[in-house]
Every structure is written in structure tokens, then in C-alpha cells.
Amino acid sequence: MNAGLFAPLIAEFNRNWSAGMPNLELQMDAYEIELKLDHPIYGELAALCSGRAGSLPYFSNHEVIWCTMAPNGDALRAAVVDLQAWILPSFGGEGQGDGYVEPRTTRGALATAIISVSPGGYYRWRCRRADYHRVIDKFTLYRGLEARCPTRTRPPRPSLYELRARFATALLVGDRNGAEHAIELLDTLQLDTAVNTQFMRIRLWHHFREYDRIRHHPQLDQLLTQALPPRVQSWIDEAIGADQATPYAPPVATPSAFTPPSVYGWADWFDFVRRGDKAAAELFVSDHEAVHSADDLTPTAIGALEAGMDELYLDDSLRTRERQLIVEGIALLLDKFVREPEFPRANLADLYLALLRLWCALYAGTSAGREHGHVLLELANATLQLNCAQKEVCEILERWWTARPVRGQLPFALDAIELLDREFPGTEATANLWLGAAGVIQRSADALPPSDLALWRSAGVHLGFDELTISRYLPPAPVQDEQSDPLAAAQLQHVAIVCIREAQAREAAHVIRRRTNAHVTVVADKTAGDATSRARHANVVLFVWMAASHAVFRAFDGFDRRRFCYVQGTGSSSIVRTLERWIISRGSVEED
DSSP states (O other): OBOGGGHHHHHHHHHHHHHHOGGGOOEEETTEEEOOTTOTTHHHHHHHHTTSOEEEEEEOSSEEEEEEEOSSHHHHHHHHHHHHHHTTTTSOBOOTTOEEEOGGGOOHHHHHHHHHHOTTOEEEEEEEGGGHHHHHHHHHHHHHHHHHSOOOOSOOSOOHHHHHHHHHHHHHHTOHHHHHHHHHHHHHTTOSOHHHHHHHHHHHHHHTTOHHHHHTOTTHHHHHTSOOOHHHHHHHHHHHHTOTTSOOOOOOOOOOOOOOOSOOOHHHHHHHHHHTOHHHHHHHHHTGGGSOOGGGOOHHHHHHHHHHHHHHHHOHHHHHHTHHHHHHHHHHHHHHHTSSTTOSOGGGHHHHHHHHHHHHHHHTTTOSSSHHHHHHHHHHHHHHHTTOSHHHHHHHHHHHHHHSOSGGGHHHHHHHHHHHHHHSTTOHHHHHHHHHHHHHHHHSGGGSOHHHHHHHHHHHHHHTOOHHHHHHHSOOOOOOOTTTOHHHHTTOSEEEEEOSOHHHHHHHHHHHHHHHOOEEEEEOOSSOOHHHHHHTTSSEEEEEGGGSOHHHHHTTTTSOGGGEEEEOSOSHHHHHHHHHHHHHHHSSOOOO
16 A cells, blocks of 8 residues: 555554564555555554544553544544544543644654644544553444445535646536636635636636637736746737737746746656655646657556556555545646547557546546546547457446436436447446436436437437336427427527537437438538538537547637537537537527
């Protein structure tokens, strides 16, 4: 197990254990400790290394002195309350100098090591040697019950790192509203400085090529007089330079306060995470323009990346303790290796699989938005296309659904069914997903629009379920006319779908034609051409963000953004649902 920044502390205690209680002694190699499940204080060590409160013993001639540590003051007080419920005062208590120990009163190497991981202080208490084993039994029972406690299904209040990672993920899948919402939450919860959120907005506008918003920023003149991070300066320069009608003179160069990291290798980032080196990990992520792209990866570097992600996936304690650092780094890694023109690459199949495993471990059952499910599906799609670990991919998709089988996850389930049926047909997982989702629909069928129910019925028929089985879960398909069907009522003349996944695009086009009688243009090219030119005349453009090229996106510069929809998923049902949401939100469609 990787102990990270707890390694020096455990080493200090380990020296005492080797002399005072040899059966507690651990084998240590730098940050790695060999910790077996039957170790007497396994639960305490695992809790500490996971970033939670825990207690460790120090042996003297006649007593055992216990040190209870926690990541912050609130967690420490909660841990002491638990001690008072389970152990104190029946089997131990406070002696002279015991109780809460403040950081400023600590002396010695051991106390210094404790404060390094428990910055709010720690709680010291003791028990007789004769009662040591009874205390151990109590801790074992307590940790056993804690492990059986149901997991919290709702995510807690988001942290700064979670929101930054959510912002990066939203950009990755083309969820503009989600990215903007993450910035708004950062402002509302006051988790970041106004300057940083301002930079994030500029990044958002640059990412979606909304250069007018950068050029007309009310504080642009003030920003240009400051020392800016290089990437922010380049975004502003590109936006101003894109305005051909406005002559542009670059501002006088000002020495930048930004210091890039000296090492750019992903192996170094994994080492920063293992050691809990927050400053170095953040600096690596902040200079994302310098991080190597997929074109620069050697076979050795690919193997190191796979090994690093497998370690994060397998080491629950490390992943829990350093989650904030991990989610930011993985968001950057996805941006470099998934949102790139040649995705998916055959030589990166195992890397995509390692990312898929880790992404599921990080977000299954806790994701607050749909963007995380879109990323999972994109990684699963790449892995299946490359014929890599197909059965495991099916299991991961099922695990994601069963971790949180609720109505909000139904779009994910439908896209997953479509993916499996297309890339790995005839599997039991596909039928299981439909049945599980149909059970959720059965309990809340009235809450789903008729068009969604029709999509689910169509999926059931396609999978081979008979009408009796489908009717057991889903209500009869309603007869839709122009008044009840938003697509028919919108009276669209021309719809464009931009998606290099031609099969999904043409399936969505078929549904849209059938429900609207509109002309549908499919742009499946990686470069702008005649199809792109025709698409610019459509009433609405459905741009499948994760399955479209930057070159084609640039061809829509100047296009009316009110008629430009970003599709976050890549399945045909995602495309159709995006069009429905656009029609409902606008109420009417502007003609060219």
C-alpha cells in the first residue's frame, strides 16, 4: 500500500513497534508498506492512509500511549467522540499531559511527524498494557461496522478541485452550460479567486470560439496591462487577432510571474500524487500546454502511464487520500489523449482501458452530472472498437449503472445499450441494462416524455424482447401528432448533424426525417468542405463535440450560436434528445 506523506510518520511508530510489540512491525520501502488484512491495526493504518482519522499506539514499559490524528480539527473532534463511545473511559483515559495537543506545544521527532499529517493537532490518551488487546478488539469491531455502513450516494458539497475537474470534463465533452455552471459555483461558494475564475471564463470562451465575448470583456484593457499566464495571454491574443476589422497591436511584454515546472513527464506527476506533493502536482496541471500530446508518447511512456493509472485504480487508500489531485490530472490526461484528432489510436488501447477502469472507480455512483457518463461511454467505445477487454468493458458499463440506477441515469443507460449493441452485440449485459432501466421507467413512466418512451420501446424491440415483456415495463406507445411531438411542431426545414461517427449520425438523421420531414445534412468529414457549407444554411446545427474535428468546428466561426447545439454524447439518441431540448428551450425556430 502506498502511504504517501504518512510514510515518515508510520516509520517513526514502526521503530517503536519493532522493540515494544514485534507483531505490529511493518516492512517498508520508501512510501510503500506491506500491510496485510490480518494486521492487528490494519483498520487504523488504512484509515490514516486514506485521509481519515485514525489512532496509532506507542509502547512504553507499563503503558500504551495512543495518538489519534485527523486531517482537520472537525474530523479530530468527531474521532474523539467515537473513542468516547467505544473505548474511553472503560479501557483507557487521559494521563498527565494527555488530551488535545496543539501544534505549537509539540516537541520531538514523533510529534513533529504527527503534526505534519494532523495540522490541527492530535489527541493523546493511554491504556494499560493488560488492556491493549481489548482496545485492539474494540478498534477492529468499530472498523468492521464502519466498513459495512452504506456508502453515501449523494456527492458532498463540491471542493475547489472537484469543480475545476468538472469544468475540464465539461469542456472535454462540449457541455458549455456545465462548464459555465462550474464557474458559477466557484464564484457562489467563493472557492477560488476572482482572477482565476476570470481566466476560466476566458478559457471557456476561447474553447468554444466565442471570440466576441473576449474582445468585449469589460476588463480586457486592464487585463492586458497585467502579467498573465502564457496560455491566457495566447487566448486573448488569438481572439483579438481574429477580429480582422480591428487593427491589433500586441501589448508591451511584461515579465510573467508564472514559473513553469521543470519536468513535464507524466511519471513525475504520478510521483507527485504518491508523495502528496500538492504544489508540484498543481503546477504540472496548470502548465497543460507543455504536457506531451499523444503524438509524442513512446512505447515506454505509454507503459508508464498504464502502470501509473493501474496503481491509482488498485490502491483505494491512495485514490481516496489524493482524490483532489487525481481528478485534476486525469481531466488533463483525457484532454490530451481523448479529445484529439486521431482518437482512438490502436497503440493506446490498453491506456484507454486503464483510464476507463480508473474513471469508473472515481465517479461511479457519485457523479453529479451527466458529463462523467459521457466520458465513460467514449472510453468504452474506443476500447470496444479496438477489440480490447470487451467483457470487462461490459462489466464496467453495468457497474456504472447499478451504482446509481435512477431516472437521471436513463440517458446513460440508453446510450450504453446502443453502444454495446453496435460494437459488441448479443451480450447478456445489453439485455440486463435494458431490463434494469425499464424497471426504473416502470416506477416513473409519467415523468418521461413520449419521445423518450418511444426510444426505449424501440431499443427493446431491437434487442429482441417481445411485446408482452415490453408492455410489462413500459406503457403503450402514444400516438404522436404535430401538437404533441415537439420535433413535428417545430416545422424544421433543414437540420445539420456534424459527427464523424457516420452510423450514429445517419441513424439520428433517419429518426429526425421521420418525425419532421426536414432535410437533414450529415457532415462526417474531418475537414471543412461542401457538406460543411450546406450545414451553415440549416435551421439548427447539431455538433457532436466528442466526435467532430476542430477544423470543422472552426468552419462555423460567425455562425449564429443560437442555432448551434453542442451534443455531449455520441449516440443517435443523444443527438435526437439534444434537438428536442433545443426546440423546447427556444419555443420556435428562426428561419434563415
